Amino acid sequence: MPTVRQLSHDFLERRGLTTIFGNPGSNELPFLTDLSSSFRYVLGLHEGVVVGMADGYAQATGQPVLVNLHAAAGSGNAMGALTNAVHSRSPLVITAGQQVRSAIGLEAMLANTDATQLMRPLVGWAGEPSCAADVPRALAQAVFEAELQRRPTYLSVPYDDWGVELDANSAVTLDRQVWLGSAPNEAQLGMIADRVKAARSVGLVLGGEIDAGGLFDRAVALAEHLQAPVWMAPSPYRLSFPNRHRLFRGVLSAGIGHVASELTGLDLILVLGAPVFRYHQHVPGPYLPEGSRLIQVTEDAGAATRAPMGEAVVADPAAVIDALMSRVPVSPHAQGLDFAPNPQPAGGDGALHPEQVFAALRATQPADTSYVVESTSTNTAWWRQVDLRMQGSYFWPAAGGLGFGMPAAVGVAMGRPSRPVVAVIGDGSANYGITALWSAAHYNVPVTFVVLRNGTYGALRWFGGLLGTPDVPGTEIPGLDFTRIAEGYGVPATAITEADDLRAVLKTSPAGPRLIQVDTHLTTPE
Known part of the structure; x- marks a missing residue:
């Protein structure tokens, strides 16, 4: 008779959920064993990065994506990134390992107490199977709920369930389909x-x-x-x-x-x-x-x-x-497609103005480039200088949660390998998802990471003025060298201070990931 694991793997394979983003712990190993060669496991070094990569991948492909986290601790680490996935309506199917059933009530180490409540109200649905025989059905519900709601779901599974043998009745789940119709009348x-x-x-x-x-x-x-x-x-x-x-x-x-x-x-x-x-x-x-x-x-x-x-x-x-x-009749004033020119970028002394960086990207990158942006303080400069004309050209943290940009760029590039991907990241934001560099290097994902270094949390400085609180601590972050950090994770890196040098570097097309650190003036989103 088939085991819970075999039926679950078969269901996921039939539904096309064969790319798994995860960071495993002991509770997850029984699920991950005996995966067929059609599955691809993408390792992230922190659960926030795992969910960020999966979020980018789901947005790039438009399809549900499987995420595998470790019990309560790993799920908790992922919750900041989960807020972005909720607001971008990314259909993530998040699974987490639970302690063996006999140890949950004892609150043994790595027991996920009241697991269905942990990720609420963020997820659209959360469940824990009532028994081992219910695992395939519950997994199918998690997938269908994610598809129909366009929102992450969460399933906690006791790890002793995966090896349980099931009767033939459980196999009917494999052929299920659920559709949603939402046409206006x-x-x-x-x-x-x-x-x-x-x-x-x-x-x-x-x-x-x-x-x-x-x-x-x-x-x-x-x-x-x-x-x-x-x-x-x-x-x-x-x-x-x-x-x-x-x-x-x-x-x-x-x-x-x-x-x-x-x-x-x-x-x-x-x-x-x-x-x-x-x-x-x-x-x-x-x-x-x-x-x-x-x-x-x-x-x-x-x-x-x-x-x-x-x-x-x-x-x-x-x-x-x-x-x-x-x-509705066509407007008598209808014209053909017409695009306005970009304004001349602002300049600066000693460091580049962000507009110069974005103008350089516009001048050097292919028209079909997908940009993953996480630099709040440069928002106004960004929209003044970019010229984006294609679907799938722009991704931003939908809930404003930092740590999205670097991992999402990896996920977007893996989900849509036919298009170039550039991540534009502020130096404050970069630290939240920095371990995504390791995943980019390990899987040789061709992403250009452009880190804008101004030594501050620029958006907080702007909000300080807006709220009348200009003298708060904790807004300065000097002394960060992202070139050395990147090289430690296996990503080649370059530091840039001149516009001509930036253009020259951007014109090259490396086969794998790279990081470009650019010293920039502090700007505000206005």
Whole structure:
């Protein structure tokens, strides 16, 4: 008779979950033994890096990804990175080893007490099988819940379950399928189209679901069809619109009052694939400009129900885009694709301005490069200088949790090996996921890590001014040499201080990972 392990491996193989990101402990070894050659195990040296790599891989492939963590301690180490995966709606299937069943109640060493509660409320579903025979069914539920909710799930399995033999009834789980249908109905489509046709001034606000759902080009076509100005929703974690397009008006600020001010003049705001809205800094004000109405279309039911204003349709934005293209007449002012030039980058003495770094990337990197960015203080400089025109060009920590950038870049490159990957990382952020360099070197993943070194937590300095607290300790981080750190992990590294040298290095294309440390001026995200 098949064992729990054999049936579980078979189910994962049939579902295509054959890349496992993990950092194993003793409880996990019985699950990991006897893996077939179709499985690939990707080791991370810290659980936060493991989840960050899996998050990047899931976003790059659009498919569920298996993560294997160690009991409660390893799961706890991963929770910071998990917040980003939750808000990017990455379908991670997180498994964790549990003590043998007879030792859980005793709270023996490495017992995960009340395991289903540990990762809540972050995960969309958490479970621990009631008995060994329930493991394959529970594993299938974890996979299906991750697929349907587009949210991480968590399954704790006692390690003595894996070797238990099962009867033939357990094998029926192998052939299960679960599908979700989320199309808007005719009345909803008609209402949205009628509102758009009746509006004097329509604006589009696009979110990460547009890129994640493969709707990038269709969103561009809709904006041009309507000749509507486009904003990216606040704190974007994916690129939802070409940032140099003539209809692009920028990234919305993350304060309530700022958003209302920036959308002034619109009588209809159509939000596709984004929450309404993910605010950050507290800037009081009205939710919407006076006289404006808002319609939100999102697959995320939670984002729709918690919004304080507007009307919402919980559905795939693709159907709404297609309906508007067919039901709303093309604007008489429609033009062809037209991109604005980038402004001249700001300069500096003794160190490069971040705009010079980003201009160098724009000038030297292929158009299909995927950028994984984790440098908050340079946000304004980034959007001024980059020219991103393709789906899958931009990834950012969706919850703002540091430690995403380096590991996610490794995961993106592994999940989409046909496209170059550049990670743009602040020196404060880099330390949170630095062990990802070892994984990049060990698996020879071709990522260019560009570390912007200014010796401070720049975003905190900016917030200190915003909050009227400019004199707090702990914002300076001098003396870090990332070239030596990288070389210790097996990644070749170069220190750069001049723009011409940076361009020369960026023009080369190494076969594996590399790190470029660039001394830069302190800037603020404004």
